[in-house]
Amino acid sequence: MSDLARQVGLIAHRSLVRTARQPGAWIPPLLFPLMLMAVNSNGLRAATHLPGFPTTSFLGFFLPFSFMQGALFASGIAGVDLARDIDTGFLNRLALTPVRGSALLLGQVGGALGLGTVQGLCYLGVALAAGVHIDAGAGGALLILLLAVTVAAGFGALGLWLALRTGSGEGVQSQFPLLFFLLIISSMNLPRNLIEVSWFRDLATINPVSYMIEAMRSLVIQGWNAQALALGFGFALALLIVSMALSSRQLRYRMTRT
């Protein structure tokens, strides 16, 4: 095993163990999206009566929201953990060791990946138990999981950048409403063609989160839609790459300062 892989493994293991040891950090991200899914999928069921609504199962339509909300929580956890490392001086001590910056970032994202995987399995399991039929079959379910984990990693990396920029857990937390706003201004509740208010529809159209949601949704209600999948994975990977690049740059700056 190369040095980098070993370092990434060690930091990812630390990140996963730390998350697992704080039930307060992982139970709400696991339960809250499920509660919202249960309530909203029933409360909004009447929307399936709208002409042009693409499915008769609002639960199936709404399922991607849980993955996206879980990913937002993952960003908060990854960011707050790194902010705590900065605050407690762990990062400074780490700077004195041969650990590479890239290993630190990849390892920290490992925590978000682990949580994202557990969340994805949980949401998917609950949805299947509740009777959601995935049109794309078992392969589609796996792809939903893969996309959900990629999105969680992307938002996790964004959380790292926020932590490195602000250096405080409170700073990371205070950005949460802004990230949540991205989720709200998307096609999470209705398909874009059924959004009546034009400015909202325009914002949802330029919002990358809409395409991540629509890629997952397409697998549930449409089957295989190459364009939706390409856009969803493309934006998720772009988020991951851009966030990692920003984090890497910010880490160099923070290491220099300390």
Next chain:
Amino acid sequence: MRSRFEVAIALAYRQNTVLFKNPSLFLPPMLFPLMNFVAFAGGLSRLRHVPGFEFKSGYTAFQFVFVLLQSAAFGGVFAGFGIARDFERGFAKRLLVSAPHRGGIIMGYALAALVRWVMIAVVLTIVALIAHMRVGGDGVDLFGLFALAIIFNQVGLLWAAGIATRIRSVQAGPLMQTPVFMALFLAPVYVPLSLLSGWIAAVARLNPLTFLIESGRGFIDGNPTQVVAAFSIAGCMLVVFAIWARTGLARAERAG
């Protein structure tokens, strides 16, 4: 401080000064209702075309009432976080020693919660009017709507104060907000009660907050409905949670 009111006003002044000096405390309670309003009124307005949806003031007004009541409740709950913080940092203990009238302490926190929510309500109403919200009700109806929201704000604060004085830690935050959040979302949020189906329809019919929301929507539509039931329920909740908060404070006092 001689009287209960002096205690209340001094404490409310202090709470709001702390609030205004910390944007991280002030902004989230302001932003969340606005975001919800944008998401619900902007993103879901097509729901007014669902067969059987009848609300002549339009979907923006329909959602405004829910978001207004939600902001009222959460304005109270967020103020409850401040009470928990005061206990955690020892300020509340000093307050219990220095205030001759303990009831004034709860009143002070309640007044601070009200001031805080009034600002949110003003901003939310302005945003709704800019978004061309149609108001079918007259002045008396609107007075009814905002009176209901004020009572609900105080109910939210008293509920959170009861938790904060019993647990005396900000870690009680989820316990303060999750039941309120769930109770609100188990009411007819997106469509009228008559259009709900399945288990949520059964739960919403039993949920007392359904009366408040439906009555509020009746006020803004100029078609008041279930007014006596809504105000009776709100009044009962106010009394019950006032006792809950006051006994919590007594328990905190005994705990030292």
